Amino acid sequence: MEVSEEPAEDEMAQARNLRLSREAIFTYAAYPLLLLGALLVLPLPFSYLGIFHYSTVMPDVLVISGISVMFFGAFYDFGAKGYVMELIDNHFRITEIDMNHIYKQQVKLMGIYIGLGLLYVVCGVIIFAF
Amino acid sequence: MAAELIQKKSSAQKGTETILEVKDFSVKFKTFRGELNALDRINLELKNGEILGIIGESGSGKSTLALSLMGMIPENGKVEGRVRLFGKTVAATDISGEALLKMKRKKAKILSEKLRNIRWKDVSMVFQGSMNAFNPVYTIYKQIAEVYRIHTDYDEERIRKKVTETVKRAGLNPVILNSFPHELSGGMKQRAVIAMALALNPSLVIADEPTTGLDVVTQARIITELKNIVIKRVNSMMIISHDIGVVAQLATRVVVLYSGWIMESGSIEDIYLRPSNPYTKASLESYPSIASEKIFMKGIPGTPPDPINPPPGCRFAPRCFFAREICSREEPPFAQVEPGHFSKCHFAAEVISSGGRGKVEVKDEQFGSGVSADDKVLIVENLSKFYDLRTSLAGRLFSRASQRRIVRAVDHVSLDIRTSEILGIVGESGSGKTTFGRTAIALIPSSGGDVKLKVGTNELSKSVSESDGHAIGITVGNEEYMDVTALRRGQRNYKLLRKKTQIIFQDPYDSLDPKMTVFDVIREPIIAHRTTRDPEQVLMMVRDTLASVKLTPPENFLYRYPHELSGGERQRVAAARALVLRPEVLVADEPISMLDVSLRAGFMNLLLELRNRFGVTIIYITHDIASARYVSDRIVVLYLGIAVEMGSSEDIVRYPHHPYTRALIDAVPNPTPNWNPRELKIVGDIGNAVNVPKGCRFYERCVYAQDMCRVTPPPVQTDGAHWYLCHFTQEQLAGITPRSG
Numbered sequence: 001m002e003v004s005e006e007p008a009e010d011e012m013a014q015a016r017n018l019r020l021s022r023e024a025i026f027t028y029a030a031y032p033l034l035l036l037g038a039l040l041v042l043p044l045p046f047s048y049l050g051i052f053h054y055s056t057v058m059p060d061v062l063v064i065s066g067i068s069v070m071f072f073g074a075f076y077d078f079g080a081k082g083y084v085m086e087l088i089d090n091h092f093r094i095t096e097i098d099m100n101h102i103y104k105q106q107v108k109l110m111g112i113y114i115g116l117g118l119l120y121v122v123c124g125v126i127i128f129a130f
Numbered sequence: 131m132a133a134e135l136i137q138k139k140s141s142a143q144k145g146t147e148t149i150l151e152v153k154d155f156s157v158k159f160k161t162f163r164g165e166l167n168a169l170d171r172i173n174l175e176l177k178n179g180e181i182l183g184i185i186g187e188s189g190s191g192k193s194t195l196a197l198s199l200m201g202m203i204p205e206n207g208k209v210e211g212r213v214r215l216f217g218k219t220v221a222a223t224d225i226s227g228e229a230l231l232k233m234k235r236k237k238a239k240i241l242s243e244k245l246r247n248i249r250w251k252d253v254s255m256v257f258q259g260s261m262n263a264f265n266p267v268y269t270i271y272k273q274i275a276e277v278y279r280i281h282t283d284y285d286e287e288r289i290r291k292k293v294t295e296t297v298k299r300a301g302l303n304p305v306i307l308n309s310f311p312h313e314l315s316g317g318m319k320q321r322a323v324i325a326m327a328l329a330l331n332p333s334l335v336i337a338d339e340p341t342t343g344l345d346v347v348t349q350a351r352i353i354t355e356l357k358n359i360v361i362k363r364v365n366s367m368m369i370i371s372h373d374i375g376v377v378a379q380l381a382t383r384v385v386v387l388y389s390g391w392i393m394e395s396g397s398i399e400d401i402y403l404r405p406s407n408p409y410t411k412a413s414l415e416s417y418p419s420i421a422s423e424k425i426f427m428k429g430i431p432g433t434p435p436d437p438i439n440p441p442p443g444c445r446f447a448p449r450c451f452f453a454r455e456i457c458s459r460e461e462p463p464f465a466q467v468e469p470g471h472f473s474k475c476h477f478a479a480e481v482i483s484s485g486g487r488g489k490v491e492v493k494d495e496q497f498g499s500g501v502s503a504d505d506k507v508l509i510v511e512n513l514s515k516f517y518d519l520r521t522s523l524a525g526r527l528f529s530r531a532s533q534r535r536i537v538r539a540v541d542h543v544s545l546d547i548r549t550s551e552i553l554g555i556v557g558e559s560g561s562g563k564t565t566f567g568r569t570a571i572a573l574i575p576s577s578g579g580d581v582k583l584k585v586g587t588n589e590l591s592k593s594v595s596e597s598d599g600h601a602i603g604i605t606v607g608n609e610e611y612m613d614v615t616a617l618r619r620g621q622r623n624y625k626l627l628r629k630k631t632q633i634i635f636q637d638p639y640d641s642l643d644p645k646m647t648v649f650d651v652i653r654e655p656i657i658a659h660r661t662t663r664d665p666e667q668v669l670m671m672v673r674d675t676l677a678s679v680k681l682t683p684p685e686n687f688l689y690r691y692p693h694e695l696s697g698g699e700r701q702r703v704a705a706a707r708a709l710v711l712r713p714e715v716l717v718a719d720e721p722i723s724m725l726d727v728s729l730r731a732g733f734m735n736l737l738l739e740l741r742n743r744f745g746v747t748i749i750y751i752t753h754d755i756a757s758a759r760y761v762s763d764r765i766v767v768l769y770l771g772i773a774v775e776m777g778s779s780e781d782i783v784r785y786p787h788h789p790y791t792r793a794l795i796d797a798v799p800n801p802t803p804n805w806n807p808r809e810l811k812i813v814g815d816i817g818n819a820v821n822v823p824k825g826c827r828f829y830e831r832c833v834y835a836q837d838m839c840r841v842t843p844p845p846v847q848t849d850g851a852h853w854y855l856c857h858f859t860q861e862q863l864a865g866i867t868p869r870s871g
Binding site for chain 2: 017023024025028078079082084086088089090091092094097098102105109
């Protein structure tokens, strides 16, 4: 039996689809990460100038922000409603499989956001501890 | 033929048995502002075998009446009088929303049980808006089966058999039973709603706006479906609609509602051919029809009265052409004018003798435009707009499809629009009308093609016209044009384009900022374009514009907020905002679709007047070919992003060449009794503009389609100024046997 070395066209398309989907997940995940970075770095000059005490204030800020990120991830639809409306407006057929795929992606992102929220909390605990 | 069958069936079955009796029935709703009179002393009878049509604009009490018949008056509803259905009282003072709240729990339970036994078995309802009638999280099967589960003691096997039978009888493939509502097209959903209403073979079916929100082709199919149901399956039916064309095709007797009153009732011929009430007469004269001559429609001035504080005397008097002094003083009696024909008017006999539809003063000169074929204000060449659903972040995240999903919303459309012309763009939803309108004036960037807008000599700012390597100024013949597609936001000429092109949006309820007064709304473009900074001059411009859109006296409107205005007035404010800078091109995107029937004619007349007075060119986008014919000089028919036919509005309506245009025109209901519609020659639904056929885009729905249509793009067949896209001439099309639609 001959085995083609070239991947089939639909396999390539699927791989491309997976890549695009991953890129989108990373983009969504990047926002809270950037926010965490900003929260950690931006107050440093103010703390250095003696305006507030970094290790006293920041744990609270980070824990509150972490919980906010978790709630955001749990309740935000990540553009799913708009996407479905777009499909309906353009007369696309939406099947249960499509809906399940959307739910799955939403659950993934929710998990990521909850994880990132926990990361905020961990950062807060670390700052508090040291 | 179907209309005759309905009449025959109705007269054969018509007996003395009264199935519905509404006696001195009033419904008032308690609101924060006071008591709202939804229905006022209604008297109505429906005999076995009758098909009763109820016509009225929004707020007239149609849906309240329908809900009352089902014993479903909301909790803030207070009832007087009674409604008896098959001898059982379903609404009365002690059976109303308010009374149920005060009732003891056990008594309320017994009453609910009694009403539940009547609902669906004796009387069922086809609810308005099929998407809302179904629960989105249950399959169609589960929802239709629920009717059997609640009202019968069938086992699961028998329920499945019955549901399958019901769906088949409604003309649907049983495969859809496992689908969720969102998976079905509008027409399929409406059929499924009808199937659900007919599940238990009720004696009376109430269809509340059964075709509202559907495309014209789907609407025609649903009307045919309802006709078949009337002929074959139900004894009596009540059709409630604001569309007099739909009611004309189905009803045998008609009741006209206005502000909670029955203004007129009688046989279909009485109402449509010999109206005896000024409201009925004015409504009929405000309905554009493609079957009759193009005549000037007067419309109905003013707006419906406030249901909380209705005017004394006749409620229609402030808007009535026949109104005299007595009308604003005394409530007119609901008196018999002819046997079986009643009217609530002091001057019913005078109205009836003044003649029926078409005998109004004809002012054809209103349509005159003096458009010159050589004077082009907008030249559109191969304009395209494609959307890739995978470009957005959500699209990349949620799309399951492995291929790119490129929607060809507008695909290489070319046409010229002449100065002071009204160009109608018609097509079903999803045909690309709105996208074309917005791309043509660069509200959304195009994906390809050129749009050139005529400008005055030296009007373009030369310093920036050549920026980015794009030549903005183009000379065509002796005229200067601006290349709209080459413009970029931020350029000085972009502001000139915005000033010269304006848009009126579809929904006047959404397009006006609720926090801005009318003055602020209309002033905004003047400030944004720095036309003047003198407050006196700004006020004068705003007042003049309000007067030009017939919002007079302007002082009464200047400091009112949008929520204080009716739909028609809001749309006039939107028109005033668009006109205040005196644009040369105005895109009117379905401007009348959200307005009541009585206000539509007024707004269409306003567009004609604005064109005649200011010479503005209007791109009139609509799915309603009858209104396009009334307003437009020429019509272009779009289908899945391409222009399939173009010609003068009369040519398109009288002699449609393209099979799609023919189907669209055949689908328009005619507001005359006993009208026999032609068989619709079109297959399926519009679909999406993604996987379009390589050849003719209409191939999959065309009843004349041949093999060559699938692979070869059709050429332009031209007949002077009237052209269409098809492989076949009219003679060749006549020789092809159409496949079943």
